[in-house]
Amino acid sequence: MIYYSTNKSTPAVTLKEAVVKGLAADKGLFMPEKINKFDKDFLENMDKLSFREIAFETARKFFSEDVPDDKLKEIVYDTLPFDCPVVKVKDNIYSLELFHGPTLAFKDIGARFMARLLNYFLSGNDEVVNVLVATSGDTGSAVANGFLNVPGIRVFVLYPKGKVTAIQESQFTTLGQNITALEVDGVFDDCQRLVKRAFLDEEINKRMMLTSANSINVARFMPQAFYYVNGVARLKKLGVKGERVVVSVPSGNFGNLTAGLIAREMGLPVEQFLAANNANDVVYEYLQTGVYNPRNSVETIANAMDVGDPSNFARILDLFGHSHERISEVIKGYHYSDDEIKATIKKVYKDTGYLCDPHGACGFQALEDHLQDGQAGLFLETAHPAKFIETVESVIGKDILHIPGKLKAFMEGEKKSIPMANDYGKFREFLLNA
Numbered sequence: 067m068i069y070y071s072t073n074k075s076t077p078a079v080t081l082k083e084a085v086v087k088g089l090a091a092d093k094g095l096f097m098p099e100k101i102n103k104f105d106k107d108f109l110e111n112m113d114k115l116s117f118r119e120i121a122f123e124t125a126r127k128f129f130s131e132d133v134p135d136d137k138l139k140e141i142v143y144d145t146l147p148f149d150c151p152v153v154k155v156k157d158n159i160y161s162l163e164l165f166h167g168p169t170l171a172f173k174d175i176g177a178r179f180m181a182r183l184l185n186y187f188l189s190g191n192d193e194v195v196n197v198l199v200a201t202s203g204d205t206g207s208a209v210a211n212g213f214l215n216v217p218g219i220r221v222f223v224l225y226p227k228g229k230v231t232a233i234q235e236s237q238f239t240t241l242g243q244n245i246t247a248l249e250v251d252g253v254f255d256d257c258q259r260l261v262k263r264a265f266l267d268e269e270i271n272k273r274m275m276l277t278s279a280n281s282i283n284v285a286r287f288m289p290q291a292f293y294y295v296n297g298v299a300r301l302k303k304l305g306v307k308g309e310r311v312v313v314s315v316p317s318g319n320f321g322n323l324t325a326g327l328i329a330r331e332m333g334l335p336v337e338q339f340l341a342a343n344n345a346n347d348v349v350y351e352y353l354q355t356g357v358y359n360p361r362n363s364v365e366t367i368a369n370a371m372d373v374g375d376p377s378n379f380a381r382i383l384d385l386f387g388h389s390h391e392r393i394s395e396v397i398k399g400y401h402y403s404d405d406e407i408k409a410t411i412k413k414v415y416k417d418t419g420y421l422c423d424p425h426g427a428c429g430f431q432a433l434e435d436h437l438q439d440g441q442a443g444l445f446l447e448t449a450h451p452a453k454f455i456e457t458v459e460s461v462i463g464k465d466i467l468h469i470p471g472k473l474k475a476f477m478e479g480e481k482k483s484i485p486m487a488n489d490y491g492k493f494r495e496f497l498l499n500a
């Protein structure tokens with residue numbers, strides 16, 4: 067399959083090139099030239115398949131021209147040793163739990179798939195690929211754990227000293243092996259600047275192969291379609307049959323929602339998507355007015371959605387031929403303040419016993435505000451509530467009963483990170499000698 071740039075001013079590339087490069091030469095985002103449809107038979111019978119089987123069928127629609135079936139199956143099955151189950155929360159509202167992976171957030175799925183696909187493309191030669199990732203918390207942990215011990219790949223995580231939570235920090239500083247954590251004396255934007263400069267540094271790029279692993283990478287965003295298909299299949303199994311399905315997506319950079327739109331293009335029966343924002347609501351505004359007005363992000367308690375200019379919005383525009391009318395037909399926008407998010411966590415816990423994290427709470431609330439008779443709602447629970455323990459406990463007023471063992475193990479590990487000045491010369495020297 068060929069991948070073109072959303073800016074359309076550079077030639078289309080192969081899957082391998084799209085994965086290794088991340089961003090197109092004209093700074094656009096790569097999109098698949100064609101979105102293959104699911105067979106009718108598959109859609110009718112998917113409730114009888116396992117998550118892994120569903121994921122493999124979906125992956126074949128994307129990647130079968132580029133990766134042989136036996137290898138693709140191995141990559142998919144290896145990516146998903148855990149489930150993404152659907153849990154009933156109340157009446158017609160269900161949670162698609164995406165937090166059963168190693169770092170307890172949905173980014174595990176894309177990161178693990180990308181690591182294995184990259185490894186497949188590199189195997190057979192001795193090249194080592196260096197993944198540089200700047201993180202404000204969650205991306206670093208998913209990428210570091212996704213790429214842990216994958217041969218031929220080294221990961222450098224740059225994070226701002228003192229600006230990530232202890233739980234987040236423990237998830238990428240305690241791994242060792244092929245993962246190096248660099249504690250930068252600066253803020254997140256400084257980390258991002260160091261990484262971006264390295265990508266543009268000709269000398270470094272001659273000496274070492276560099277790539278990025280954020281949601282602009284096609285190998286990270288497309289596999290997210292797997293769990294949308296699984297979500298609809300599981301709903302069917304739970305007896306949701308006649309109802310029309312509405313899927314609500316807590317959104318920041320919009321990689322997750324874009325993958326859902328792709329699954330719908332493939333024929334997945336989803337009537338409506340809800341884009342649930344926190345106070346960072348430029349897309350909400352676009353959906354209301356047709357005007358896209360990016361601005362600086364503001365801090366909220368759902369901090370993985372604190373994005374002021376979502377990168378994947380370019381993909382949504384491209385998918386719908388830049389038509390505001392079509393986009394706002396398929397996607398309805400909702401936005402919530404920190405106080406509203408807290409109120410939702412509290413209410414859902416009190417009424418149903420289900421504990422949402424601050425991101426999932428936005429997704430839940432959007433369904434409550436939107437659903438009409440004859441519709442069933444599925445919200446993406448994008449992280450385990452224990453990852454946001456302080457916020458969640460302050461709201462429900464008692465200890466979260468259960469901190470998953472995986473999270474505890476990270477917190478007990480030994481922190482190893484290398485202090486790094488906020489200085490490109492020093493960072494460059496470090497990379498060249500690494």
Ligand SMILES: *Cc1c(COP(=O)(O)O)cnc(C)c1O
Pocket residue numbers: 171172173204281316317318319320321322323370371425448449
């Ligand atoms: C990254 C993230 C989001 C936002 O996902 P996008 O694909 O950037 O829209 C939502 N919730 C959690 C927990 C996240 O880590």
